[in-house]
Amino acid sequence: MFNRTRRLRNSQVLRNMVKNVDFSMDNLIYPLFIEEGTNVKVEISSMEGQYRLSLDNLYDELKELKELGVKSLLLFGIPLKKDPVGSEAYNDKGIVQEGIRFIKKHFPEFFIVTDVCLCEYTSHGHCGVLDGERVVNDETLKLLDKITLSHAKAGADMIAPSDMMDGRIQSMRRILDENNFENLPIMSYSIKYASAYYGPFRDAADSAPSFGDRKTYQMDFRNSKDYLIEVENDLAEGADIIMVKPGMPYLDVVKAVSDVISNPVAVYNVSGEYSMVKAAAKNGWIDEERIVMENMYAMRRAGADIIITYHAKDIARWIKRGI
Numbered sequence: 001m002f003n004r005t006r007r008l009r010n011s012q013v014l015r016n017m018v019k020n021v022d023f024s025m026d027n028l029i030y031p032l033f034i035e036e037g038t039n040v041k042v043e044i045s046s047m048e049g050q051y052r053l054s055l056d057n058l059y060d061e062l063k064e065l066k067e068l069g070v071k072s073l074l075l076f077g078i079p080l081k082k083d084p085v086g087s088e089a090y091n092d093k094g095i096v097q098e099g100i101r102f103i104k105k106h107f108p109e110f111f112i113v114t115d116v117c118l119c120e121y122t123s124h125g126h127c128g129v130l131d132g133e134r135v136v137n138d139e140t141l142k143l144l145d146k147i148t149l150s151h152a153k154a155g156a157d158m159i160a161p162s163d164m165m166d167g168r169i170q171s172m173r174r175i176l177d178e179n180n181f182e183n184l185p186i187m188s189y190s191i192k193y194a195s196a197y198y199g200p201f202r203d204a205a206d207s208a209p210s211f212g213d214r215k216t217y218q219m220d221f222r223n224s225k226d227y228l229i230e231v232e233n234d235l236a237e238g239a240d241i242i243m244v245k246p247g248m249p250y251l252d253v254v255k256a257v258s259d260v261i262s263n264p265v266a267v268y269n270v271s272g273e274y275s276m277v278k279a280a281a282k283n284g285w286i287d288e289e290r291i292v293m294e295n296m297y298a299m300r301r302a303g304a305d306i307i308i309t310y311h312a313k314d315i316a317r318w319i320k321r322g323i
Ligand code: PBG
Pocket: 115, 117, 119, 127, 162, 163, 197, 198, 199, 200, 201, 202, 269, 270, 271, 272
């Protein structure tokens, strides 16, 4: 006697009937790189299909995204000037702040999430201010608060801190609440590993550290226990959504976290994951559409409510065409 589990796979109708993981455009956030200046539309060499755009080139892109059914954007800014304290990040006329206003003016229906960090704005490329070669935690918090408030004032719908300083959620929540932004949610990059998968992003955003690495603040992937404390801390400090990053190699973590918390879980399908799929697809070694959709379902199955992915535009086209 044995179980015939194949019975439930007999037909497409039955398979569709018993499937219990869903996926739609509602789950996706699309990252967008906006650059200060004019007439910029540069394809990121390691991320085929992704561009750095100046605001004068943003309108057509937004129109296309809207038509495709992309609903939410994650903004990254590339400033003209960088300095040791990343001043452009909290300039009220900075690229992200102006970008938010531009999008809200022309396409108010987009839900705008902003990445809050200093690394795209500091001359040394680290995510905080330095004392010698050390990234100082508490000094950095003050600057992150300023970024947060300036994004909120410009009209951001959600703030997503990616810096990995301790205490930042508490600090940002307080500054938001004190300024009448008590209803603005925070999606925390709570579990963010020091990962080589961010390589292509750092080309894109010109944000690689000029010395050392990020291992004193981003997490060590050789530890299988230390991630829950990050979640506990962030929830206690007031985070609304917990993010795990990168995505595909860390689905064990996504699953473990989503099993124990009732807040939504987001996963960031990062640049390196995207570039690998694109490169293999270009070579004809894999079926891009099937691989990408399989990855999306894998992340959903692990418990991700939200997926941040550079594939969002391609997925939207496939969904429109019918898969
Ligand atoms: C900024 C930031 C990074 C990413 C998101 N926010 C880069 C980093 O931490 O070095 C990575 C995103 C990606 O690789 O797609 N701190």
